[in-house]
Structure formats: C-alpha cells, structure tokens
Amino acid sequence: MKTSHCHCGNRLFFENTLCVRCGLETGLCPECYFVTSLIPLGDGLFRCGHADCGSRVQKCYNFNVENVCNGLIPVNGGDMNEWALCAECRLTRVIPNLSVPGNREKWRLIEVAKRRVLYTVHALGLPIGRPGNTIHPKLIFEFKADEDVPVYTGHAGGVITINLNEADDVERERNRVAFGEPHRTLVGHFRHELGHYYWDMLVRGRCEPAFRDLFADERSPSYEDAKVRYYMYGPPPDWQGRFISAYATMHPWEDFAETFGAYLDMVAILDTASSLPGEQLRNIDCAKMLASYQQVGILVNELNREMGIQDLVPEVFTGNVIDKLTFVHRLIAKSSLI
Ligand SMILES: [Zn+2]
Ligand SMILES: [Zn+2]
Ligand SMILES: [Zn+2]
Numbered sequence: 001m002k003t004s005h006c007h008c009g010n011r012l013f014f015e016n017t018l019c020v021r022c023g024l025e026t027g028l029c030p031e032c033y034f035v036t037s038l039i040p041l042g043d044g045l046f047r048c049g050h051a052d053c054g055s056r057v058q059k060c061y062n063f064n065v066e067n068v069c070n071g072l073i074p075v076n077g078g079d080m081n082e083w084a085l086c087a088e089c090r091l092t093r094v095i096p097n098l099s100v101p102g103n104r105e106k107w108r109l110i111e112v113a114k115r116r117v118l119y120t121v122h123a124l125g126l127p128i129g130r131p132g133n134t135i136h137p138k139l140i141f142e143f144k145a146d147e148d149v150p151v152y153t154g155h156a157g158g159v160i161t162i163n164l165n166e167a168d169d170v171e172r173e174r175n176r177v178a179f180g181e182p183h184r185t186l187v188g189h190f191r192h193e194l195g196h197y198y199w200d201m202l203v204r205g206r207c208e209p210a211f212r213d214l215f216a217d218e219r220s221p222s223y224e225d226a227k228v229r230y231y232m233y234g235p236p237p238d239w240q241g242r243f244i245s246a247y248a249t250m251h252p253w254e255d256f257a258e259t260f261g262a263y264l265d266m267v268a269i270l271d272t273a274s275s276l277p278g279e280q281l282r283n284i285d286c287a288k289m290l291a292s293y294q295q296v297g298i299l300v301n302e303l304n305r306e307m308g309i310q311d312l313v314p315e316v317f318t319g320n321v322i323d324k325l326t327f328v329h330r331l332i333a334k335s336s337l338i
C-alpha cells in the first residue's frame, strides 16, 4: 500500500477522506489508483490532484452520502450522477440494516478492509469478475447480521459473505481465542475468502492435477466429511511441518485458501514496506519474496514483542508450505491469461 501526498505536501493515507492540514477533500482515484486531493470544479465534480493524473472525477454515493467509502468515479464529460457507485462499491450486493444502531460503523469498517485487500488484488493484476466484463465467476460481497438464521462468513460460487459480528472487536477476539487463531481480522477474512474465489477461477477445470499433487485430493474425503472430522478431532499433531495453519489441515480447499491468504498478507506487507512494490511482485522469484518477507517480518515481530502484541509474520516457513506458496505465486503470474 503506497501512501501519497496532498497538493499542500501533506502525506495522505489510504482511508483518508480529508487532508488534515489544508482541509481539501481526498479520495481514491480509479485512474491513477492513488489517494489524492480533490480539486473542486463545481457541481459535484473534481479534478484528481495527483501530479501525473488530473482525471475528472466525482465521489461515490457511499462516499458522498453514506460516509463508508472514499472511492471516486471517472466522469468523461456530462454531469455528476449522485446515485453512482464506485467500482468497489458495485461489488457489494447486500449491506446491513442501517436502522440498527452501530451497523453503519461496522459496514464502514468492512468496506475499508475490503478496499484495502482489493488494492493488493489490483496491484497483482489479478482478474476480477465484474458486471460488464467476461470474467467468471462474478465477485459479489454480502455483509449481513445474524437474524432468524445465522450468517456464516464464507464463499460460494463467487459470493463472499461476511458476518457483521466480524467488525465487532470483542466478538472477533472471542472467536479468535475460541478457534486458537494467531490472527483474526477483517482483512484476513477477505484474503482467505478470495482464496476460495480464485480457486474457482484459476484452478477448477484448469490445473487440478498439479493442485492435488501439493494440496491433496479435494474430492476425497468430501468437504462435509472433512469438516466433521476436523471439528471432532482437531488438526493432526504434526501439522506445523506441512501446513500454514491448523485450519488449513481441514480440507485441501481450506489449505489453498489459507495459503492464498498468507500470500496476500506477504504481498501487502512487502508493498507497504516498499521493499518490493506490488506491481513487480508477480514477475519476481517467490524465494526472493519470501527472503524479503522474513527480513521485514523479523523486524516487525521484534517491534510487536516490545509492545507486548502478537507476532506479525510466521517465524519459519517449512519446505511444504514454501512449495504451496510458490504454486499460488505461479498461478497469479499466469492469471492475466484468463
Ligand atoms: Zn492538503
Ligand atoms: Zn488520479
Ligand atoms: Zn464507493
């Protein structure tokens, strides 16, 4: 995640909607993909303030009215459309009931995490199935609260569902401890569920034999049988040698999603640490990325320990996990052929 600068020279961060120094509004430009200052042109139109861009844009409805987004929309002539949604908000099909107190803030936190993760997806050049393009499956988000029926965070056929409770710090931490997870975050959920989405797009019907060689056969045992077994007996005692997490041992699909999520963690951290920019990562050797990640990770882990908080990065990746991460890396490098 790159930071950028306002017209006034102040540093801008990804979620900013306002420059705290000069008071100009700021947003994420869909043309240059920087958070930039918005130079007002009147009638709800703006010019992107990034030096090399200057695109004519308007704010997303969810920015202008709902305050849960900072996305912009290109306007190539004509007037502003007050109902228009930015490209990322168009992917959200179900939003929470906003008449329930607290739901708007939870929705905002979920949208922030979603956009941050999609930024990495964009930097890697991964295809996304959107309305109006020919890529399948279409990516759709649903953000829902438990009502008469419980809502399960998960993925099915391109639809990623997030339970609103995951935006509640107390609930999420309770679940993290209950499931024995080192991290449980909104960005982590999106990265994991995108793993299932990209399995459907990049592995299904394309390279299952190579997938099965590394991750095992997803047809046997069935997903349902594997799930029952996992919740009854837990992970095998020696899982650390072969899997990136305990949950990855449940079924090859979960192993892939956990590995894919860990890969996106690595790319996001390397991009932010500026050691290796996101756009270059798909073209370099996976071993080089892992070496760089360990270097950054060791430093950040030590800083975290100084503050008494959990490690950011796993200390070691075993040979088997490295092979799985390399499989994901190669899959992403080839994904532009979709
Ligand atoms: Zn400024
Ligand atoms: Zn721009
Ligand atoms: Zn938006």
Ligand SMILES: [Zn+2]
Pocket (backbone or CB within 6 Å): 192, 193, 196, 253, 254, 257
């Ligand atoms: Zn999963």
